[in-house]
Amino acid sequence: MSRRASNNRIRGPQSALTDFLASNNISAAQISADYDRRRREAYQQAEQDAAANGTIAEEDEGEQDDREETALQKKKRKRAEEKALANIKESKGQKKQKKGKKRDPDGEDSDIEFGMYTKSKPLPGQQDNCEICEKRFTVSPYSGTGPEGGLLCDRCSKEQKTQRKKEEKVKKQAVPRAKRRQAQSNILDGIISQGPPSLQDLCIKTIADNVHDIEEFGDLPQRLLKPLSQKFSKRRVITSRTLDLFLRQEQETLVITDCGSKSQLRFPILPPPLAKQLPTELEVDDYIKIFSFVPTMHTLDLQNAGQFKDEVLDYIMERNVPIRHLKLYAANLISNDKWVEFFTKCGQRLESLQLSWLDYSMDDDAFMHLVQGCPNLKRLKMKKCWQLGDQALGAIQNLKKLEHLSLQFKDSTSASDLVDMIAAIGGNLRTLSLEDFHNADHSVLEAIHKHCSQLQKLRFTENDFCTDTGYSALFADWPNPPLSFVDFSSNRSVDYDNPDGTEDAVGLGTKGFEALMNHSGPGLKTLLVPSCRHIDREGLANAFDGRKQYSLLRKLDVSFVKKMDTSIIAGVFRSCPDIKHIIAFGCFSVSDVMVPRDVCLIGVPNAQDAIEQEGTYDFDMIRAGLGAM
Numbered sequence: 001m002s003r004r005a006s007n008n009r010i011r012g013p014q015s016a017l018t019d020f021l022a023s024n025n026i027s028a029a030q031i032s033a034d035y036d037r038r039r040r041e042a043y044q045q046a047e048q049d050a051a052a053n054g055t056i057a058e059e060d061e062g063e064q065d066d067r068e069e070t071a072l073q074k075k076k077r078k079r080a081e082e083k084a085l086a087n088i089k090e091s092k093g094q095k096k097q098k099k100g101k102k103r104d105p106d107g108e109d110s111d112i113e114f115g116m117y118t119k120s121k122p123l124p125g126q127q128d129n130c131e132i133c134e135k136r137f138t139v140s141p142y143s144g145t146g147p148e149g150g151l152l153c154d155r156c157s158k159e160q161k162t163q164r165k166k167e168e169k170v171k172k173q174a175v176p177r178a179k180r181r182q183a184q185s186n187i188l189d190g191i192i193s194q195g196p197p198s199l200q201d202l203c204i205k206t207i208a209d210n211v212h213d214i215e216e217f218g219d220l221p222q223r224l225l226k227p228l229s230q231k232f233s234k235r236r237v238i239t240s241r242t243l244d245l246f247l248r249q250e251q252e253t254l255v256i257t258d259c260g261s262k263s264q265l266r267f268p269i270l271p272p273p274l275a276k277q278l279p280t281e282l283e284v285d286d287y288i289k290i291f292s293f294v295p296t297m298h299t300l301d302l303q304n305a306g307q308f309k310d311e312v313l314d315y316i317m318e319r320n321v322p323i324r325h326l327k328l329y330a331a332n333l334i335s336n337d338k339w340v341e342f343f344t345k346c347g348q349r350l351e352s353l354q355l356s357w358l359d360y361s362m363d364d365d366a367f368m369h370l371v372q373g374c375p376n377l378k379r380l381k382m383k384k385c386w387q388l389g390d391q392a393l394g395a396i397q398n399l400k401k402l403e404h405l406s407l408q409f410k411d412s413t414s415a416s417d418l419v420d421m422i423a424a425i426g427g428n429l430r431t432l433s434l435e436d437f438h439n440a441d442h443s444v445l446e447a448i449h450k451h452c453s454q455l456q457k458l459r460f461t462e463n464d465f466c467t468d469t470g471y472s473a474l475f476a477d478w479p480n481p482p483l484s485f486v487d488f489s490s491n492r493s494v495d496y497d498n499p500d501g502t503e504d505a506v507g508l509g510t511k512g513f514e515a516l517m518n519h520s521g522p523g524l525k526t527l528l529v530p531s532c533r534h535i536d537r538e539g540l541a542n543a544f545d546g547r548k549q550y551s552l553l554r555k556l557d558v559s560f561v562k563k564m565d566t567s568i569i570a571g572v573f574r575s576c577p578d579i580k581h582i583i584a585f586g587c588f589s590v591s592d593v594m595v596p597r598d599v600c601l602i603g604v605p606n607a608q609d610a611i612e613q614e615g616t617y618d619f620d621m622i623r624a625g626l627g628a629m
Contacts, residue, residue: 039081046080121151132156200224204231211237217245226255233258233303240286247290253299254290256282260304260330287312291321298322303329310338317345327354327381336361340369347373354381354406363387364395371395381406383435393417397424406433406459415440419447426451433459433487442470449474457485464493468505468534471512475519482523484552486516490531505534517543517550525552530559530583537563546574557583559603565589573599 021027122128122139129136131150137143144157152160197205204224207214208231217225225246232238238258246254260281287308291297292315300323302308308331316323323346339362343350353374355362362385377399382388389411396405402425418440426432429452434440440463448458460466471488491507508516513535521543529535540563553576558564564587572582573596584590585603595601 042081043077046077046083049080130156204228208232208235208237211235211242214245222251222253229255230257238282240282240289243282243286243289244293247293249294250296251294252296253301254294254297255301256303257301258304259302259308260306281307283307284309284311288315291315291319295319295321299325301325301327302331303327305329305331307333309333310335313338313342317342322349324349325352325379326350327352328356330357331355332358332360334361336363336366339366343369343373348376350374351376352379353377354379355385356381356383358384359386361387364389364391367392368395371398375399376401378402379404381433383408384410386410390414390417393421396421399425401428403428404431405429406431406435407437408433408435409437412439413437415443418444422447423451427453430454431457433457434461435459436462438463439465441465442467442473445470445474449478453480455480455483458483459485459487461487461489461491463491464506466491466507468507468509468512471508472515475512475515478519482520484520484523484525486520486524486526487528488532489528489557492531492533507534508532509534510536510539513539514542517548521548521550521553523552524550526555527553528555528557529561530557530585531561533560533562535561535563537565537568540564540568541571544568544571544575546571548575550576551578554578555581555583557581558587559583560586562587563589566591566593569593569601 124139124141126139127136128139128151130153131146131148132152133156135153137153139151144152144160146152204227232242238256284307305328308328367388378401380402388409390413393413394417432455445466488508493506508529564584569590579599581600583602590604593601
């Protein structure tokens, strides 16, 4: 009967702990025996300690006295056992756990045995000692935990929570690396934003983050389409599908800042089947689609338009699209013959033409047809057009309505042709930009002084021929009103045998700089004089002494002007109350500057600081401090 009962007994699955104990030959009886043995040893040790210290009283002969002494000994024995067990746990268990030593699973100090002696935390309502201040207190559900796992009293718990909040606040204030890098990139791009971003910026960012889920922009105003295009172009998501978001029937202006979003460039190792699925640059059909959707387009600005070919101009001419303002960047695949045909048929309505980076087309012959077919041009920009030269300069003299002219040729041109062009059209110019005209001499500056009387923007860069005397004469008694934009970048001698230059400094020097500030200082908004190394400290200090005020100046570039130092930068803050950008790369005497709030100082060569230093100090406080200097 017993055998049948034992055979029919239902056994459930064994636990992992049971299997572990069985595999290591550990039995409950052995654990209990070891536990009793340690208790006896602890008791004997406690009695020996009590006898040595004289804590055990002599026994009385009476039965009543024997019962009282037995109760007292029992109480002392329990105390001794608890103390001995605590010493055992501290010596054999906690020390090994802190040091990270491995225990022998077959030995007496196994993890299972150690867990048997681990003292649980007091429950709410019980008494315990605070881990920090060792004060006796009543445990509650809200008692905090100390650094070593013990409980804390109410006072220490509150202090610990306050300290943790401060640490979390500091961690939150620390800007993540990705956001800090984006902020630095925006500052170098000329974007300064104090505090949180505006609602408009947040909306534009949200749209860019979810570009693949957007079907249309709705009734967004035209002023928001350009920043959206810039954000899309920066993320390289301008594709045939996203282009449709910018097209409307009643639209008249389209600006796409990057039509060549070759996303494959970021994934060069992908196989062709996967690479074909990535967004590519706009093709010919996409450009034609622009004018089929928007037949009334009159302003078109396309940059990196590498696939803007002859077929697109054919479609414009066939549909008679009324384009008046055309700006193309890197449209190299348009042939010279097609340019000639376009200027002949559609040139009469053109008022603005800006072409850049044309190394294949647009030669002198095509440019002659441009001048003949576009007599109403008011703005002409030809930069990095490799096949233009002196003949083009002579043809520009016939564009009598020009108000804005920007030129940058690859081939060298003669100074006499520049002088003749300025003499013919200079009286009507508002903007004159001449870059990389290395052969331009004092006669060009004299022609500007003599014939240009309405200029607002003047750029004359990368010249190593004109001297400081010529720049000084340009601004001396010049009838032109104060300029708002001046760019004299990199006008200096590049003679390595004579690094200090000649006696009459090549490029903008001290006399020319003082004449410039005396003439145009009150009206300047942007002043760019990087690499004009012959401007001495006295000239800079006189211009920015804190008494002269340049209330409109917002951007100043003095990179590699070696005499610029900390005191002059401080003078700039006092003389230019509306300054926003100061670029000072290579100015090694500038350091430890207190930058006012809403001002960005870029390029200070301090290895321990960031490239840019965004202002955090109140301007009135700095002005008061500098006034005492």
